[in-house]
């Protein structure tokens with residue numbers, strides 16, 4: 001099967017049919033939920049405190065629903081209108097924005113207590129229009145994200161890089177934007193359970209460790 | 218579903234637009250009030266992030282006159298409830314947000330603002 005980001009830009013790939021398929025597939029949903037839970041854990045927010053969070057590529061609101069359950073206040077953005085429609089139908093509590101993250105954010109400095117992103121940033125690497133340079137878009141994205149996060153805080157991205165080159169491009173763009181942190185790989189030795197998280201940090205912090213040993217179900 | 222808590226954090230992100238790019242000005246607004254439970258701890262922690270004059274002006278432009286001109290130093294429960302109402306319960310469902318700096322209009326439809334820029338408006 002081709003990777004979705006190789007077929008078409010996200011706003012095209014996640015048209016009405018795909019958006020519906022995506023949200024009705026319970027296996028995808030449960031994997032998404034697991035990854036969101038892990039991303040939240042890696043975010044390491046202060047316990048019992050409501051946070052103001054950004055969900056980057058919030059899609060149909062599945063991760064947002066989990067943020068609602070935790071009582072957080074959040075803003076979600078996505079480039080696919082049909083996914084946002086599904087999020088509206090889900091009646092999530094967050095504010096939803098139609099936004100191309102490669103164009104950067106306009107949020108004021110220090111706005112968010114943290115950010116999560118599930119299966120999204122690999123999309124920034126494909127140039128769908130000739131005017132889109134992936135490097136420029138990555139830089140614009142990370143620079144404006146860094147500015148919009150408070151110090152200290154984290155942004156956690158689960159992503160599916162297709163090569164080590166991609167990982168390098170993404171991490172070096174993040175570093176240039178001022179982020180610390182690095183990759184966290186869960187179950188690195190399992191072909192099925194292996195998951196990659198980019199844990200970016202504003203301010204000096206220690207990088208958490210990946211999970212090992214017994215795999216998740 | 219644009220709440221004022223989010224609007225108060227949002228500036229224009231058009232290339233080179235750095236003057237008068239905040240706050241975005243609402244027009245032709247359709248407002249919906251959705252009650253929600255207030256969390257005063259969260260509000261207190263969030264207060265330092267607020268641009269108070271922008272919040273007061275925006276709330277008044279939407280017909281809510283409950284916020285005082287100056288941000289209170291000691292908050293009464295009544296004032297906290299008013300702040301909660303303005304930040305969390307007023308949802309702009311339709312309308313426009315216009316940048317005073319560059320004139321870019323961000324339309325809001327079905328509660329979702331369209332933040333997409335034309336290619337020449339994207340910063341590098």
Ligand SMILES: [Zn+2]
Pocket residue numbers: 229230231234238316317318319320321
């Ligand atoms: Zn502007």
